[in-house]
Amino acid sequence: MRGFGELETEIMERLWARGRPTSMREVVDDLNRTRPIAYTTVTTVADILYRKGRLRRHKEGRAWLYQPVRSREEYTADLMREVLGESHDPRAALLLFVEGMDAEQAAALRAVLTEGAPRDGGAA
CATH class of the missing domain: 1.10.10.10 (Winged helix-like DNA-binding domain superfamily/Winged helix DNA-binding domain)
Structure with a gap:
């Protein structure tokens, strides 16, 4: 993809x-x-x-x-997984990705990591 x-x-x-x-x-x-x-x-x-x-x-x-076939969010998640999978250093790629997030994105990531993904497929 x-x-x-x-x-x-x-x-x-x-x-x-x-x-x-x-x-x-x-x-x-x-x-x-x-x-x-x-x-x-x-x-x-x-x-x-x-x-x-x-x-x-x-x-x-x-x-x-x-x-x-897939929602915009599903497509985005698949694309992110693919790109991360191609990295020679996934940890470094994730660190750089997180460092580039704005405050709202970082808060959404923290919420997903602590609370888990919503079960209804909605945004966090």
Whole structure:
């Protein structure tokens, strides 16, 4: 797993924000509010995300509706685990990561470490 490309990120962000199966027409219309982009470009990238296993889709009428396979938080946690796993010195990487946190992030980490992760999948 790696981070998403620019357009992949924009598509994923819109799908996560909607929280429901969404057509690429809706995503394209949303993207076109900030910049022009071709429908075929967005559908091609959505298909790539589907083939990578990042999106699920089902057909409704003539349109494919897409939805992320994992939540934004699950994706972020997976990405963090992958990056940490690639470190030659995980302890040093964690130390540098924690040193770069702002006060709110550090408080959230302390809460998770002392109280445990929430069981409902919500944020700490």
